[in-house]
Amino acid sequence: MEPATPDASFAKKLRKASVAERREMLANQYLESFGSGERQDMLEFSGANNPRLLDFCDLMVEQSIGAIPVPLGIASGFLIDGRHYHIPMATEEPSVIAAASFAASRISHYGGFKTRADAPLMDAQIFLEGFASPAADSIAIAMIDAASDSLRDALSPLLASMVQRGGGFHSIQADSLGHGMGIKVTVRINVCDAMGANLLNSCAETLRAPLERITGGKVLMAILSNQAEARMAEARFSLPVDDCARAGFSGVEAARRIIAACAIANTDPSRAVTHNKGVMNGISALTLACGNDTRAIEACAHAWAAHTGQYRSLTSYWIEAGPEGDELKGSIELPASFGTVGGACGIHPVARMSLALLGNPRAQQLSRIAAAVGLAQNFAALSALTAEGIQQGHMKLHERRLAWRNKAL
Numbered sequence: 001m002e003p004a005t006p007d008a009s010f011a012k013k014l015r016k017a018s019v020a021e022r023r024e025m026l027a028n029q030y031l032e033s034f035g036s037g038e039r040q041d042m043l044e045f046s047g048a049n050n051p052r053l054l055d056f057c058d059l060m061v062e063q064s065i066g067a068i069p070v071p072l073g074i075a076s077g078f079l080i081d082g083r084h085y086h087i088p089m090a091t092e093e094p095s096v097i098a099a100a101s102f103a104a105s106r107i108s109h110y111g112g113f114k115t116r117a118d119a120p121l122m123d124a125q126i127f128l129e130g131f132a133s134p135a136a137d138s139i140a141i142a143m144i145d146a147a148s149d150s151l152r153d154a155l156s157p158l159l160a161s162m163v164q165r166g167g168g169f170h171s172i173q174a175d176s177l178g179h180g181m182g183i184k185v186t187v188r189i190n191v192c193d194a195m196g197a198n199l200l201n202s203c204a205e206t207l208r209a210p211l212e213r214i215t216g217g218k219v220l221m222a223i224l225s226n227q228a229e230a231r232m233a234e235a236r237f238s239l240p241v242d243d244c245a246r247a248g249f250s251g252v253e254a255a256r257r258i259i260a261a262c263a264i265a266n267t268d269p270s271r272a273v274t275h276n277k278g279v280m281n282g283i284s285a286l287t288l289a290c291g292n293d294t295r296a297i298e299a300c301a302h303a304w305a306a307h308t309g310q311y312r313s314l315t316s317y318w319i320e321a322g323p324e325g326d327e328l329k330g331s332i333e334l335p336a337s338f339g340t341v342g343g344a345c346g347i348h349p350v351a352r353m354s355l356a357l358l359g360n361p362r363a364q365q366l367s368r369i370a371a372a373v374g375l376a377q378n379f380a381a382l383s384a385l386t387a388e389g390i391q392q393g394h395m396k397l398h399e400r401r402l403a404w405r406n407k408a409l
């Protein structure tokens with residue numbers, strides 16, 4: 001039987017309740033119809049026997065009712081810029097960690113991944129409106145340009161600690177969004193090892209009043225941009241073509257098939273979405289393990305995939321002659337706004353553990369690791385898809401999951 005629809009007073013009681021009370025109210029309302037074993041699993045796995053976890057969740061989000069444990073695994077075998085890594089990955093999907101480890105081990109035999117990342121520059125944006133004509137837009141932009149020193153000074157108190165760490169104000173720029181759409185003011189800041197969302201939002205809000213005063217316009221909104229295209233990360237690898245042989249395909253043919261699969265993703269957006277989903281299987285799992293903002297990382301990666309006007313592959317593959325024969329080259333380039341201090345990664349014990357497993361990297365280093373993981377994940381997927389397929393490996397784990405569920409019911 002469907003539980004009775006809770007009314008507004010139930011919602012109000014939930015808001016005022018403690019985590020434990022909220023859990024009890026919801027269990028009574030919605031979980032009565034489950035068998036006792038399954039109900040117990042639901043309560044235990046969401047934190048019933050872990051009051052500290054429940055307190056922590058209550059600290060992290062509003063109206064918490066517990067946690068959903070996502071498995072945390074280690075993809076091993078990564079050699080990135082000459083250093084070996086065990087990559088923490090939080091994912092509910094089978095095969096992702098095995099695939100990343102497989103690709104990483106192969107690539108590590110031939111020098112591993114070479115990576116780079118830009119300085120951690122992020123943008124805050126203030127959108128102004130209320131200008132009567134295109135000429136008024138231009139005058140407002142000129143006034144903002146002329147006042148850039150005083151706007152920078154207005155941010156100094158907020159940026160003092162960032163400056164001490166080697167970051168801080170980078171630039172301010174005003175652009176017309178087209179008459180009637182208003183003006184966008186972009187403040188670029190070096191956020192060092194932070195993801196920087198709070199700081200950027202505070203900077204944007206601090207400039208609301210000065211910008212209204214300077215231009216006579218009205219602020220519509222002030223918020224960071226997650227686009228992060230000033231903060232690109234890249235990774236690449238080389239493998240002897242002969243070593244790409246798989247499932248009865250010669251090395252040359254297997255490498256050709258990988259390149260052809262990537263070419264399809266560059267031509268057909270419906271394939272590119274799946275191709276890039278595979279890239280993000282690795283990057284998002286690392287992002288979550290490190291307590292970073294998966295939505296921010298994903299949104300700007302997908303926006304970048306469409307930066308040419310068509311949604312395409314984030315990765316590239318080609319063949320080049322090497323000293324000992326032809327080599328398959330793989331590369332990836334994407335914006336990566338990782339943080340290693342502050343926010344959830346500064347407080348979440350598991351995120352702190354993941355960062356420790358990585359040797360407590362700085363944010364730029366974490367972005368480079370993420371690029372290598374995304375490329376490994378994609379190479380593993382394309383290698384399997386264009387050879388024996390992926391279902392074989394998937395099905396074994398799937399069967400284990402079904403057996404577990406049947407036992408639980």
Ligand code: MEV
Nearest residue numbers: 274275277278281381382
């Ligand atoms: C599955 O999660 C990811 C893949 O679909 C990626 C791809 O098709 O490239 C295997």
